[in-house]
Amino acid sequence: xxxxxxAGNWKMFTVVEEAKALVLALKDLVKDVxxxxxxxxxxxxxxxxxxxxxxxxxxxxxxxxxxxxxxxAFTGEISAPMLKSVGCTYVIIGHSERRTYFGETDExxxxxxxAALSEGLKPIVCVGETLxxxxxxxxxxxxxxxxxxxxxNLSVEQMASVVIAYEPVWAxxxxxxxxxxxxxxxxxFIRKLLNDIFGQTTAEATRIQYGGSVKPDNATxxxxxxxxxxxxxxxxxxxxxxxxxxxxx
Ligand code: 13P
Numbered sequence: 001x002x003x004x005x006x007a008g009n010w011k012m013f014t015v016v017e018e019a020k021a022l023v024l025a026l027k028d029l030v031k032d033v034x035x036x037x038x039x040x041x042x043x044x045x046x047x048x049x050x051x052x053x054x055x056x057x058x059x060x061x062x063x064x065x066x067x068x069x070x071x072x073a074f075t076g077e078i079s080a081p082m083l084k085s086v087g088c089t090y091v092i093i094g095h096s097e098r099r100t101y102f103g104e105t106d107e108x109x110x111x112x113x114x115a116a117l118s119e120g121l122k123p124i125v126c127v128g129e130t131l132x133x134x135x136x137x138x139x140x141x142x143x144x145x146x147x148x149x150x151x152x153n154l155s156v157e158q159m160a161s162v163v164i165a166y167e168p169v170w171a172x173x174x175x176x177x178x179x180x181x182x183x184x185x186x187x188x189f190i191r192k193l194l195n196d197i198f199g200q201t202t203a204e205a206t207r208i209q210y211g212g213s214v215k216p217d218n219a220t221x222x223x224x225x226x227x228x229x230x231x232x233x234x235x236x237x238x239x240x241x242x243x244x245x246x247x248x249x
Contacts, residue, residue: 002204002205002229003207004036004229004230005036005038005039005163005207006230007041007209007230008234008237008238008243009095009211009234010022010041010043010238013238014238016045019046020046020049022238022239022240024053026240026244030059030248031057033248036247037060037230038060038247039061039089039090040054040059040060040061041061041090043064044063047061047083051087060090061086061088061089061090062088062089062092063078063088063091065078065093065095065112066083066115066116066121067115068108068112068114069115080116080118081119083116083119083121084120084121088121090121090122090123090124091112091116091124092123092124093123093150094106094112094125094126094146095126095167096167096172097172105149106152107149110152110153113125113151113154114153117161123161124209125150125164126164126167127142127150128146128167129142130142130170134168140186143189143190143193147164147190147194147197151197156202159198162206163206164190164208165208165209165210166186166209167211168182169212170212171211171213173213174213175213177212177213177222178210178212180224183210183225184225184226184227187210187227187228190208190227191204191208194206208227208228209230209232211231214236219246223249
């Protein structure tokens with residue numbers, strides 16, 4: 001059985017005081033949740049403050065990106081040891097916004113995945129096709145390229161720490177969710193790919209989140225699909241009550 005994992009990707013929202021208030025409210029609302037793993041991914045500058053507020057709760061802490069070198073003259077970057085030092089256990093890698101606006105490629109995703117794993121951080125590796133790619137029938141080719149490239153050279157042991165997030169780019173922030181059937185189709189395809197690359201045990205154990213306009217009113221239906229093991233939530237994770245409702249789907 002795969003424990004569902006629901007993560008909030010706060011993107012570039014909240015100053016420190018807002019981040020603390022949000023997680024303080026959330027902590028109380030989900031204090032009795034034990035059957036779902038909950039993670040929040042605030043902006044870098046709030047990680048430490050949020051970690052303090054989270055003391056004594058089961059909510060995990062994640063970052064939204066990581067650089068692949070441990071340290072050095074890389075102005076503006078944040079490394080895996082730094083994330084670990086503020087209490088992160090997860091890190092989102094290869095989000096479509098990073099691919100679109102910041103030149104992320106499958107190759108750099110792969111480097112970041114190795115950097116995260118080397119510090120014991122669990123990568124949440126994002127994949128997803130654009131609307132143009134879907135409409136021209138390339139969805140499965142794109143997902144395959146992103147999975148094969150992003151997870152290249154990982155061992156079965158390393159893969160045990162990886163979470164995948166399928167986020168169709170056309171569903172992110174648009175209010176246009178993939179239908180449960182559309183999402184399930186791609187999730188099953190990803191699991192089949194994992195089976196081909198890492199074998200059946202890994203494929204069956206790997207959690208694959210869906211992301212893209214997940215809201216309280218569509219979470220249950222999405223999460224009841226056999227290959228959907230949680231959600232990566234953007235907008236709806238910025239309000240404690242809507243994120244709570246998704247967590248309690
Ligand atoms: P929305 O939930 O705002 O569509 O964002 C999804 C996302 O990109 C999570 O990483």
